[in-house]
Amino acid sequence: MTTISASARRSILVIDDDPAVLGLMDETLTGSGYVVLLAQSGPAALDVVAHTLPDLVLVDALMPGMTGWDVCRMFRQDPRIAAIPLIFMTGLTETEHVLRAFEAGASDYVTKPLALEEVLARIGVHIEAASRIRAAHKALDNAGRFLLAMNTAGETLWATPQAARLLAVLPADLRAAMHVADPPPPPGTVMLRHLAGENEIRLTLVGATGPDEHLFHIAAQTLFPERTLQTRLGLSSREAEVLLWISRGKTSRDIADILQVSPRTIDKHIEQIYNKTGLSTRAAAAATASRLLHQG
The missing domain is CATH 3.30.450 (Beta-Lactamase)
Incomplete structure (x- = not known):
């Protein structure tokens, strides 16, 4: 049985109304190095993900009240968890039920009675793929x-x-x-x-x-860029105004004309901006201001 190093442990949420299935999956997944979260109903699962985001979800299709299909649709409507892989566990093997699972947003399905080695293999594949996707998404955020x-x-x-x-x-x-x-x-x-x-x-x-x-x-x-720069960087109102124009690509002479002061006065404000922020170039100052003013 495949095991996972402690430093790379992933969490899996198992949703099933049958305590025997929960017990079996808890033992199997824990033995394979996963952190296991358990829920005996759809509402209980939603409560779990409100506090902890798992790396993968296993859900039984047929549960009283909120079914596995309902859970899947709810998950896919929440941007925080929409991309988490979700695997259906079902004794229903007819094509229409399988298609219904995928239409609801399932990533995969396994049939009951569960072949545990197959389940572990599918879990590993989906977690690895999701990990790569999350890394790509994080890179986009960082950019x-x-x-x-x-x-x-x-x-x-x-x-x-x-x-x-x-x-x-x-x-x-x-x-x-x-x-x-x-x-x-x-x-x-x-x-x-x-x-x-x-x-x-x-x-x-x-x-x-x-x-x-x-x-x-x-x-x-x-909506108030000067105030944001002033508060976040500890600048005076005039220094924040100068930094804002720097972030918009204006030269010292341009800024002097806009603010109706001398270029020498603008250079003094820029020197104070550098001293207060620890920045040393116009490019760094402009990049810092843009990052603070434009989230995304």
């Missing part, structure tokens, strides 16, 4: 590209971590009303604007990436 994908109905297919964070700021009714028209608008269209405190969140269509997959860029832009 300042907060991206997500939605289908025509407005359901989130995946989102980078920072994009998911910004999506979570949007009111639930606003998220529920999001959709993509058929045919979709041209790339670059701003699909949504929402005021959140001192920021405006914008959702912009990048383009279609599949038959029913549309890529979006989401960003939060401050």
Whole structure:
């Protein structure tokens, strides 16, 4: 049986109304090095993921109340967990039931009675694939590209971590009303604007990436940039104003003309900006200001 090093332990959420199945999977997965989370119903599973995000989910198809299909649909509607692999456990092998699982958003399925070595093999494949995808999403975030994908109905297919964070700021009714028209608008269209405190969140269509997959860029832009720079960097109001113009590519002479002061005065403000922030070049100052003012 394959085991996992302690430093690379992954967590798996098992959802089944049968205590015997939960016990079996708990023993099997723990013995293989996984951290195991257990839930005996759909609502209990939703409570678990509200506090802890697993690396993979195993869910029984037929449960009283909220079925496995219902759980899958709920998971796929939440940007935080939409990309987590979900494997159905089912005794139903008819094609229509298998298709129904995939239509609900399942990544894979295994049949009962469970062949444990096969289950472990499938888990390993999906966790590894999901790990690569998360690494790519994190790289996009680090590059300042907060991206997500939605289908025509407005359901989130995946989102980078920072994009998911910004999506979570949007009111639930606003998220529920999001959709993509058929045919979709041209790339670059701003699909949504929402005021959140001192920021405006914008959702912009990048383009279609599949038959029913549309890529979006989401960003939060401050409505009071000078105040943000002043507060975050400990600058005076005039220094923050100068830094803002630097971030917009203006030269010292340009800024002097805009603020109606001498270029020498602007150079003194820039020197103070460097002293207070620890930065040493205009390029570094501009990049820092842009990062603080444009989240995404």
